[in-house]
Amino acid sequence: MVLELSKRAQQMLNKRDFLDEYTMLCMHDPFNQDTNKKGYVNLGTAVSALCEDVIQKRMNEPGLFQFGSKEQHYFPMWGTTEMCEALASCLTRHLAPDLPVLPENVLVVNGGVAAMEVLACCLLDPGDVLLTPSPCYTRIIVNFSERFKVNVVDVLLRDTNEISVGERSAFELNGDLLEDTIMEQKATGRVVKAFYLVNPNNPLGEVYSPQLVLQLMEVCHRHGLHFISDEAYAMSIYEPQTPFQSVLNLSPLPDPQKTHVIWSFSKDMNLAGIRIGALISQNKDLLHVVKNTSVYTAVPAIVQKAAASLLNDTVWLDEEFLPTHRQRLREAAHKTQNALISLGAKVQPAQAGFFLWANLRCFLPKVNHDEELALFKRFMAHKVYLTPGSEMRCADPGWFRIVFSSAPHVLEEGLSRIADTIKEL
Numbered sequence: 001m002v003l004e005l006s007k008r009a010q011q012m013l014n015k016r017d018f019l020d021e022y023t024m025l026c027m028h029d030p031f032n033q034d035t036n037k038k039g040y041v042n043l044g045t046a047v048s049a050l051c052e053d054v055i056q057k058r059m060n061e062p063g064l065f066q067f068g069s070k071e072q073h074y075f076p077m078w079g080t081t082e083m084c085e086a087l088a089s090c091l092t093r094h095l096a097p098d099l100p101v102l103p104e105n106v107l108v109v110n111g112g113v114a115a116m117e118v119l120a121c122c123l124l125d126p127g128d129v130l131l132t133p134s135p136c137y138t139r140i141i142v143n144f145s146e147r148f149k150v151n152v153v154d155v156l157l158r159d160t161n162e163i164s165v166g167e168r169s170a171f172e173l174n175g176d177l178l179e180d181t182i183m184e185q186k187a188t189g190r191v192v193k194a195f196y197l198v199n200p201n202n203p204l205g206e207v208y209s210p211q212l213v214l215q216l217m218e219v220c221h222r223h224g225l226h227f228i229s230d231e232a233y234a235m236s237i238y239e240p241q242t243p244f245q246s247v248l249n250l251s252p253l254p255d256p257q258k259t260h261v262i263w264s265f266s267k268d269m270n271l272a273g274i275r276i277g278a279l280i281s282q283n284k285d286l287l288h289v290v291k292n293t294s295v296y297t298a299v300p301a302i303v304q305k306a307a308a309s310l311l312n313d314t315v316w317l318d319e320e321f322l323p324t325h326r327q328r329l330r331e332a333a334h335k336t337q338n339a340l341i342s343l344g345a346k347v348q349p350a351q352a353g354f355f356l357w358a359n360l361r362c363f364l365p366k367v368n369h370d371e372e373l374a375l376f377k378r379f380m381a382h383k384v385y386l387t388p389g390s391e392m393r394c395a396d397p398g399w400f401r402i403v404f405s406s407a408p409h410v411l412e413e414g415l416s417r418i419a420d421t422i423k424e425l
């Protein structure tokens with residue numbers, strides 16, 4: 001009975017989220033080389049199965065989920081003391097060696113998506129504008145708009161020309177573009193409150209330089225915007241010698257009170273299932289409000305206990321897991337890139353993340369979003385799911401995001417289904 005729901009819920013009733021919808025479709029009929037050869041190969045959902053062996057061995061060691069009285073009762077819902085300390089120490093070691101992260105500036109929430117919603121709630125009023133470069137990870141739009149009614153507006157990155165591997169001109173982000181978009185929005189009378197940067201970028205796989213990040217932060221500072229740096233893939237940079245600097249390690253920050261960082265267990269730790277995200281900020285008012293409302297976003301104490309032990313096991317994390325994670329990402333990325341290029345696709349140069357951004361325009365009879373969607377449907381008919389660029393707000397038709405971090409034999413199967421689809425065109 002629709003009418004019995006609130007107006008808010010009624011608005012949500014018919015909304016569909018593309019990424020969720022297709023993840024679920026693949027989950028209900030997944031490819032399995034022994035038991036379900038005709039199932040879907042999911043090269044669309046950004047998770048990594050590359051280190052399942054390393055993760056599961058460590059997670060199943062005795063003691064990790066040891067249940068005691070601390071895990072039985074209420075606890076600081078914004079993060080147990082052990083977890084905030086473990087996160088602060090891990091983030092300092094890996095992202096901010098020069099500027100130690102303080103445990104009191106770290107809040108634990110149930111995933112990166114929850115961290116986004118918390119920021120939507122605390123930093124922006126309904127109708128206020130949050131800017132983010134597009135193509136983008138579209139949950140940013142959902143998370144800021146669905147319940148807190150933020151107006152998410154693209155800083156439109158364009159495919160400036162036909163790129164070839166090695167050149168870095170397409171989808172370029174720069175301070176002028178951000179400045180222009182802010183001015184355009186202000187000219188319409190809107191209140192522009194925040195800028196959201198995903199670095200390393202999803203879906204482009206690009207790592208932004210510290211110089212560019214500072215330039216963007218200065219533009220934000222000049223216009224009084226909050227700067228949100230989503231660094232969910234910061235420890236998933238697989239190309240060595242890539243210059244990356246976390247915002248946590250930048251000094252001086254143009255506006256420390258308006259600078260906030262998001263990190264998550266889902267990507268860098270390969271643990272999307274345990275639902276842990278972190279929000280790091282020096283803004284005492286923000287921290288206060290988030291703590292006061294943290295009952296809505298708490299992570300179970302037993303899960304935090306296990307997760308903190310993982311982070312504190314520096315030998316396992318720094319010497320075993322992370323090097324293996326990066327090495328396997330690198331191999332899978334190169335293999336996928338070569339396979340796509342051999343088919344005639346163009347691939348955006350990438351250094352990080354679980355995916356490649358590939359231009360399949362040459363396979364479209366006409367270059368438009370309808371034909372892109374038609375190609376997507378052909379892939380789906382071959383039971384391989386890739387995300388079409390239009391579903392990531394890409395203005396230029398023909399782009400797809402291809403996740404390469406499935407188990408190697410699944411990736412192999414997915415690449416061969418892509419090839420079969422293209423041969424059939």
Ligand SMILES: Cc1ncc(COP(=O)(O)O)c(C=O)c1O
Pocket residue numbers: 046110111112113114137198202230232233264265266272276277
């Ligand atoms: C850039 C980025 N941030 C945040 C998230 C959310 O991750 P989670 O809510 O699983 O922590 C994702 C997931 O795909 C992501 O790609």
